Amino acid sequence: xxxSAWRVSDAVAIEAxxxxxxxxxxxxxxxxxxxxPGAATxxxxxxxxxxxxxxxxxxxxxxxxxxxxxxxxxxxxxxxxP
Numbered sequence: 001x002x003x004s005a006w007r008v009s010d011a012v013a014i015e016a017x018x019x020x021x022x023x024x025x026x027x028x029x030x031x032x033x034x035x036x037p038g039a040a041t042x043x044x045x046x047x048x049x050x051x052x053x054x055x056x057x058x059x060x061x062x063x064x065x066x067x068x069x070x071x072x073x074x075x076x077x078x079x080x081x082p
Contacts, residue, residue: 013064020071021053027078 028049031042049071056063
């Protein structure tokens, strides 16, 4: 990994990641509280999302962007589920 020099846009990228993690966390929490078959998996994924956000290096822009993209795709999937 090559760390970038910190830029203001890095703060914007981290904030977007945090917002997306909050949205994803909310969707997963609602799913984990259901009686549905995915409740246990949602609880596990919720923990993984939290760990991923806490462990990301804010200077590693590629990782921040990849994690944001992963979260946004998961949000899209969860929102489109019946």
